[in-house]
Amino acid sequence: MWKILIIDDDFQVLEGMQKSIPWESIDAEFVGEACDGAEGLVMAERTKPDIIITDIYMPIMNGLEMIEKLREMNYEGEIIILSGYSDFQYARQALRLQVNDYLSKPVTLEELSEVLARVIKELENKELKKLEQEEIHSRLLMYEPFMEKEWLKSVVTGTFNKAIAAEQLKRSEIDFWLQRSHLVMGIELLNSVRTAGLSLIDWNLFRFAYANIIREVLSEDWPESAFVELHSHHAAIIFNIDPLIPADEARRLIGAIGERIAACIYTYLQLSVRIGLGTLKTNWLEISNSTEEAFLELLQQNIVPPQDKESSLTFDDSGAIRPIKFYQELAEAIVYAKEEKAQDIIEAYFNQMESMPAITPAYLQYLCAELWTIFAYSLHSAGIVLDDLFPGMALKQEIAQIQTQTQVKDWLRSKIHVITTSRHWHENSKHKEAVDFMIQYAHDHYAEEFGLEDMAKKLYLSRNYLNQIFKKATGETFTNYTIRVRMKKAQALLAEGKYLIYEVAEKVGYKSVPYFSSIFKKYTGINPSEAGKTS
Structure with missing residues (x-):
């Protein structure tokens, strides 16, 4: 829910704005008001609004001075000026301060709604972009092993973009590959009586076990290597070879390692594997060629007499x-x-x-x-x-x-x-999982401050997309659903008769008692005080 702060020295304007803004339809809430720029700064720091609607000419500190200080404080929200002064000098200064819009009083409800809808759309886009950047940064920091794994797979299979792969190699700790030759061993895990009828889950357990065996052998016999799991029952090993080792000698040593790997897997898992070797390549960009040669050798073993x-x-x-x-x-x-x-x-x-x-x-x-x-x-x-x-x-x-x-x-x-x-049923099931998560979250965290943007971050989906699938599944927006959960809980707490209204408001996630009271009356038809009396 987007937070809006209104700053104006005219009490009638403040009251009128609160009543006229279609809060629910734009998924926004009123978080406070101020009568001058100095008070506005304090309120902005306290409430951290997404949107500020402000007048220019106000006592103590005018609107433009306040905006300038907000920008110095790195306020990143949107600002809408609503002023009786349409002087060009003001407008030019507002433009310099990156004000989102400049409206002249009196403003119609239609104009205000249109501007707010546009500003909120920009906020959504900004939030989504920020979310995507944070996710990318987080993945880069947290999943470096995953990134290297995917890089290796792309190099082995030849599905990489040369420019991107070269940049990844340059940034990584595996740039010693540039000074090595390379040879790929292809490995095929064979079907047998032992594996016949296995579920894919059990098959994965076998894959995990044999991968551990291979990595252990490699750590002892050829540390400068990389094991890469491919599709289903195939895997590959990239052997990085010192240029001082003759190609024939390297191939002989690697062949012996393949024999040891096959023997260990059979000894510990009673599984058979088939080994194929590619030729040695001097350039890492040719590794996929060695892979194909290795698997073509396996293919010959499979189907060619x-x-x-x-x-x-x-x-x-x-x-x-x-x-x-x-x-x-x-x-x-x-x-x-x-x-x-x-x-x-x-x-x-x-x-x-x-x-x-x-x-x-x-x-x-x-x-x-x-x-x-x-x-x-x-x-x-x-x-x-x-x-x-x-x-x-x-x-x-x-x-x-x-x-x-x-x-x-x-x-x-x-x-x-x-x-x-x-696959549409799968997508629907994924949608259901997201909706179920959101519903459960609303019931578990109704006392906390959260909104659709928080759900978007947790589910790695865009805010708008989440809103669409939630409304399609439940018939109402996530905001409305959350309010309904909170109001039902508030009714139950008030019925107990043990809590004051402000305590109930806090227990269901509202810091502002007047705002809680207005929402409560809208959803139940009575004031919180009346609800307590009728219990």
Whole structure:
């Protein structure tokens, strides 16, 4: 709720303004008044208003002097001048003091309402921008490990923006990468009897356990490395290599580490993993190429018989067949329900595949199975169970029938359409969670001072958006709902007969007894004193 302070030496103006401003409809409250600039300064410091409406010509200290002192005190709210003086000199000085509007008396109710609506809109925009900046700053401070993790994933998968990634590298503590060569190990956690039928939650527990094992091995055998979890059952390790170590020797040592990782995971978890290695790259911008090579090696192990050399898939710097980047980009598009973007990603990938004559049905079926697993894992992280969107689906039989790229594209497009268009229930559930939180908060904190902007900060949603979904869900604004909660509690307290009116006002979140009394009468039809007598 926006706080408004009115400063004018004319008592009739003060009283008229209080009565004429549509407080409820603009989500604002009257927090005080003053009769001169000096008193206005004191009231502004005490009440911290969002908007000040002030006259210019007043005793002791005029309005312009007061505004100048407010600006010196770094007052960031909006100021509206309402004056009988329309002198150009005053207006020019007001402009210099960053006054939001300058109205000449007498002002109509329509003019005042229009100006207040516009000023409040500007305040909302300013508040939202401030909230976004605070959130960004907070995340930068609190989630530096997360930022590094996301940076690493983008570098491994090749989904980064070169300029942004270079800047991030320059600011980080991992700039030693610039003096190292790099090689990526691809890791695939294999399905087995032990993992068959596992829920995604249990699957995540296995992933957490095997990630810990890998990190422990790396800390002992190759500290200058980074473990990166990818989609579903895939992960990658970036090995940063001292240029003094020959490439063949580095590859041999890293291969041995891969064997140890596989042995440890099997020993402690009875899970099997498959390891693939990319080639060594001298520039960190080429790390994603090493990733693709590592996973193409895994792919060969999965679907290509050793004797069928002509079926081998290839990778080159032109970007042909980059499954890891494709997986990552498509998974992100699915999670954010961007159907059009997902279709574009599919089209671009299969356009690349058209130049690869050796693509076999085995690879296409493998690709479909991989993508389905990735979709399931990614959507689960967003709170959606993929199988619930496709009840009764015979997945293995559908995939087994796929023989051509066109069939893959059609299959993917149909599944993605269902996923992205079925997410409205998820959004509704998220809206419900936000509304439930706000309702519960109003009941738990009615004695405290809070408003829609506080909810926006807690829920990381814009003030206007929250207001819309709350009103749609409950039929009233959050402000009205909070007032209703407070009034019902006030009625109950007054009925007890143990508290004075000012005590009840404080207990339900009002510091001003007159304001509490006026709100109480509006909602109940009687004064607080009468409510106490009738109990």
